[in-house]
Amino acid sequence: MQLDKASEVFQSAITAAVPGRRGFDYLIVGAGFAGSVLAERLARVLNQRVLVIDKRPHIGGNAYDRHDDAGVLIHPYGPHIFHTNSESVFDYLSQFTDWRPYQHHVLASVDGQLLPIPINLDTVNRLYGLNLTSFELEKFFASVAEKVDPVKTSEDVVVNKVGRELYNKFFRGYTRKQWGLDPSELDASVTARVPTRTNRDGRYFTDSFQAMPLHGYTRMFEKMLDHPNIHVMLNTDYRDVVDLLPWQHMVYTGPIDAFFHFKHGKLPYRSLEFRHVNLKQDRFQQVGTVNYPNDYGYTRISEFKHITGQEHPTTSVVYEYPRADGDPYYPVPKAENAALYRKYEAEADAMANVTFVGRLATYKYYNMDQVVAQALTAFKRLQERHAAAEAE
Ligand code: FAD
Numbered sequence: 001m002q003l004d005k006a007s008e009v010f011q012s013a014i015t016a017a018v019p020g021r022r023g024f025d026y027l028i029v030g031a032g033f034a035g036s037v038l039a040e041r042l043a044r045v046l047n048q049r050v051l052v053i054d055k056r057p058h059i060g061g062n063a064y065d066r067h068d069d070a071g072v073l074i075h076p077y078g079p080h081i082f083h084t085n086s087e088s089v090f091d092y093l094s095q096f097t098d099w100r101p102y103q104h105h106v107l108a109s110v111d112g113q114l115l116p117i118p119i120n121l122d123t124v125n126r127l128y129g130l131n132l133t134s135f136e137l138e139k140f141f142a143s144v145a146e147k148v149d150p151v152k153t154s155e156d157v158v159v160n161k162v163g164r165e166l167y168n169k170f171f172r173g174y175t176r177k178q179w180g181l182d183p184s185e186l187d188a189s190v191t192a193r194v195p196t197r198t199n200r201d202g203r204y205f206t207d208s209f210q211a212m213p214l215h216g217y218t219r220m221f222e223k224m225l226d227h228p229n230i231h232v233m234l235n236t237d238y239r240d241v242v243d244l245l246p247w248q249h250m251v252y253t254g255p256i257d258a259f260f261h262f263k264h265g266k267l268p269y270r271s272l273e274f275r276h277v278n279l280k281q282d283r284f285q286q287v288g289t290v291n292y293p294n295d296y297g298y299t300r301i302s303e304f305k306h307i308t309g310q311e312h313p314t315t316s317v318v319y320e321y322p323r324a325d326g327d328p329y330y331p332v333p334k335a336e337n338a339a340l341y342r343k344y345e346a347e348a349d350a351m352a353n354v355t356f357v358g359r360l361a362t363y364k365y366y367n368m369d370q371v372v373a374q375a376l377t378a379f380k381r382l383q384e385r386h387a388a389a390e391a392e
């Protein structure tokens with residue numbers, strides 16, 4: 001079946017052949033941000049013939065969105081909020097979508113209250129029934145902080161700034177649940193994603209561009225991939241067809257350890273199970289996401305209508321249950337994993353005809369905008385190679 005589909009795509013590609021060229025210039029594994037940005041650039045700018053393969057039945061990778069049975073736009077792989085400080089990334093994506101401005105707010109369920117996270121002035125005042133000013137909060141933090149030098153782990157980052165009590169209430173349980181590891185075992189970069197504030201800014205992100213694709217991510221991906229030089233083959237593991245299709249260069253965006261048949265051992269990726277629920281009510285919770293650091297098996301509940309702005313008489317929410325096994329969603333940032341990744345990276349660097357891009361292929365805890373930036377940089381390198389080859 002899959003081979004039939006593959007040959008159909010292949011046949012249609014070669015019959016629509018550019019005179020003098022056969023087969024595909026590029027085979028791209030993965031139709032997420034990394035693969036789609038490269039497909040779009042290679043086809044449009046360099047007029048390359050591109051085949052994008054994904055084993056899932058849809059494009060968009062983890063950013064894929066769709067309407068559920070009730071008609072609510074949901075993110076099947078968990079809530080995806082676009083935010084970036086990169087004007088060039090924002091401008092690049094703006095070619096394929098209009099935007100709806102959206103600032104994400106998150107509350108954490110702690111001691112029977114729903115409190116702003118990242119921890120800010122309101123969080124502390126409401127938690128302790130105080131009326132501190134920003135200036136007094138700085139002093140409060142200084143009085144409770146456990147100074148750590150150098151700051152190395154995800155525990156260090158938090159206790160160094162806000163002390164152990166706030167760390168225990170907001171970070172320790174959530175992190176243990178999310179990663180199956182104690183924060184002391186994870187790189188500082190993980191909890192540093194959620195920096196403490198002394199003002200009342202209740203937004204989850206402070207980036208200069210914060211917006212959602214007006215008609216959703218999938219529509220944006222459809223536009224990116226809508227080009228006569230781009231062919232898309234879904235429901236296909238590249239390994240089933242890679243030896244049957246002629247191609248010159250591969251862009252690989254799947255897990256890097258799988259590419260090399262786990263020859264140096266398995267790289268840990270953290271997985272999630274998503275429980276999607278549609279409720280016959282207008283609203284479920286006050287904000288886009290509520291975190292549950294200390295109770296329940298799930299880490300957070302997100303309600304899509306807050307995020308997408310959709311008006312609908314019902315509402316859809318997703319619960320995230322962290323799992324050790326399942327689809328790989330998160331690289332696990334810790335030193336020994338980085339060391340193992342470097343072994344795979346060295347093998348990857350030695351391959352002249354394969355480019356590794358994206359969150360899974362470069363084992364980086366990247367947000368969407370970082371993956372777009374990484375893919376645009378990879379494109380520039382490929383473009384230079386083409387220019388050099390043509391000059392020869
Ligand atoms: P992916 O989207 O994972 O795409 C890789 C593709 O490769 C997949 O579709 C996969 O099916 C395919 N593939 C793998 N192996 C094979 C194979 N053997 N054959 C064929 N195809 C294969 N980022 C933000 O900026 N904001 C957020 O709010 C946000 N929320 C997130 C929430 C969750 C729960 C998760 C897990 C991630 C979130 N992210 C968020 C991160 C975001 O999902 C990633 O940065 C981005 O989607 C990565 O794109 P990618 O192309 O590298 O990988």
Ligand code: UDP
Pocket residue numbers: 108117170171172174175178190191192193194291293
């Ligand atoms: N975190 C936490 N408590 C929270 C929110 C985040 O301990 O209420 C920690 C946790 O380790 C989490 C990390 O900070 O994995 C990064 O949070 P973020 O919301 O960026 O995670 P993502 O959206 O990538 O899952």
